[in-house]
Amino acid sequence: MTRATAGNKHKAIIIGAGIGGLTAAVALRRVGIDVEVYERASVLRPAGTGLSLMSNAISALGLHGIDLELERRGRAIETFQLCDSLGRPVRKLPLKEISDHLGAPSVNIHRADLQGALLEAYGDEAPVQLGASAMHIRPVAGGVRVRFTDGREAHGDVLIGADGFHSVVRHQLVGSEKPREPGYVCWLAVVSFSHSQFTNGCVRHYWGPGQRFGLVDIGHGRAYWWGTRNMSAAAARGWNGGKDEIARAFAGWADEVQEAIRVTPEEAIISVPAQDRPFLERWGEGPITLLGDAAHPMLTSLGQGAGTAVEDAVVLARSLASVTDLSQGLRDYEARRRARVRRMVQLSHRLSQIEQDERRLPRMVRDAYFRWVPMPLLYRQNLSLLAYAS
Numbered sequence: 547m548t549r550a551t552a553g554n555k556h557k558a559i560i561i562g563a564g565i566g567g568l569t570a571a572v573a574l575r576r577v578g579i580d581v582e583v584y585e586r587a588s589v590l591r592p593a594g595t596g597l598s599l600m601s602n603a604i605s606a607l608g609l610h611g612i613d614l615e616l617e618r619r620g621r622a623i624e625t626f627q628l629c630d631s632l633g634r635p636v637r638k639l640p641l642k643e644i645s646d647h648l649g650a651p652s653v654n655i656h657r658a659d660l661q662g663a664l665l666e667a668y669g670d671e672a673p674v675q676l677g678a679s680a681m682h683i684r685p686v687a688g689g690v691r692v693r694f695t696d697g698r699e700a701h702g703d704v705l706i707g708a709d710g711f712h713s714v715v716r717h718q719l720v721g722s723e724k725p726r727e728p729g730y731v732c733w734l735a736v737v738s739f740s741h742s743q744f745t746n747g748c749v750r751h752y753w754g755p756g757q758r759f760g761l762v763d764i765g766h767g768r769a770y771w772w773g774t775r776n777m778s779a780a781a782a783r784g785w786n787g788g789k790d791e792i793a794r795a796f797a798g799w800a801d802e803v804q805e806a807i808r809v810t811p812e813e814a815i816i817s818v819p820a821q822d823r824p825f826l827e828r829w830g831e832g833p834i835t836l837l838g839d840a841a842h843p844m845l846t847s848l849g850q851g852a853g854t855a856v857e858d859a860v861v862l863a864r865s866l867a868s869v870t871d872l873s874q875g876l877r878d879y880e881a882r883r884r885a886r887v888r889r890m891v892q893l894s895h896r897l898s899q900i901e902q903d904e905r906r907l908p909r910m911v912r913d914a915y916f917r918w919v920p921m922p923l924l925y926r927q928n929l930s931l932l933a934y935a936s
């Protein structure tokens with residue numbers, strides 16, 4: 547058992563300086579726990595494309611005074627439009643209305659800008675230890691010890707595995723696992739863009755057979771776009787085609803879709819295979835726990851992977867803030883998160899199956915559902931996802 551000693555500050559070791567790890571570092575520090583953050587990468591370079599951070603994540607960040615300063619970074623979502631592949635409207639989702647009701651915007655942002663905001667909030671008191679790839683984690687009397695591949699070691703009262711989809715900490719807890727691969731690829735890019743359909747704060751999702759496209763305003767004249775296409779899991783994992791293949795996949799789609807691809811330099815496009823894992827019920831043992839993608843990787847359909855990592859971090863800090871038994875605090879954190887995150891993982895998986903369906907009849911049923919589902923029901927369903935639950 548790891549117990550708090552009056553007057554002594556506790557120390558948490560955080561493995562991974564992604565969105566979840568950095569948020570946890572800020573949140574834990576703000577409740578009086580010392581943190582050391584270890585990151586495998588040798589530089590924290592601004593990277594990645596865009597993402598949406600919904601009201602639940604913005605509310606959670608706000609509890610620790612983390613302000614994304616939207617005029618500097620990102621864009622609040624003003625409209626969320628589902629369309630068919632030609633851009634004809636299927637349904638407008640009431641995300642703006644829900645965010646207004648909750649008093650926290652849903653936001654589109656470049657990953658580098660989000661990382662910048664989190665690093666600013668983290669400060670330079672104890673810089674992230676870079677080039678530190680965690681290899682072996684061992685509970686020891688009064689805490690936990692971690693060894694890195696370069697021979698470094700660290701000791702803390704608790705250890706948070708925030709080391710992403712291929713988490714070493716998770717592997718040590720549960721052994722080898724195979725990812726779940728639904729069999730599609732996701733192409734992504736950020737590009738300077740203007741088009742009559744690309745309005746302030748827009749999110750537009752286009753649905754075709756076994757294919758989708760997203761066009762998202764992340765502010766300062768930049769579009770974040772993503773496109774998906776069904777293929778075998780192996781082909782998605784090893785995809786190394788070029789922009790021509792992507793342009794061909796979306797030929798004949800709405801003009802703004804084709805235009806976004808056309809103006810994007812080939813080198814700005816990355817590809818990611820669709821992958822998640824079945825929900826894991828047990829995230830920790832003794833002084834060790836997991837957070838974010840390490841605990842609950844999910845498919846992207848709800849746009850909540852990073853959002854739930856942020857929620858985890860805030861609930862973790864609250865759970866450790868005033869306990870005398872830190873290991874029990876970790877178990878409380880896991881218990882508080884389990885039901886909500888299980889639902890997110892399962893819903894993302896189900897929604898992804900519906901969205902990527904190639905068959906005509908299921909697609910007609912899907913489109914009819916989204917066209918005609920009563921607005922109060924749509925509102926309630928989305929409200930339960932976007933309301934931060936501590």
Ligand SMILES: Cc1cc2nc3c(=O)[nH]c(=O)nc-3n(C[C@H](O)[C@H](O)[C@H](O)COP(=O)(O)OP(=O)(O)OC[C@H]3O[C@@H](n4cnc5c(N)ncnc54)[C@H](O)[C@@H]3O)c2cc1C
Pocket residue numbers: 561562563564565566567584585586587596597598599600678679680681708709710711712713714732734818837838839840846849850851852853854855
């Ligand atoms: C195509 C795509 C689109 C997405 N869109 C959205 C969206 O719109 N909204 C949303 O909320 N989420 C979205 N997500 C999900 C989101 O990106 C992830 O859920 C989120 O980044 C998870 O954060 P994390 O901190 O848990 O993990 P990561 O961001 O993966 O960070 C893990 C960190 O740990 C480090 N690390 C790994 N192994 C070690 C080790 N052994 N030792 C030390 N450090 C290590 C890594 O280098 C990395 O920095 C999307 C994901 C994808 C793939």
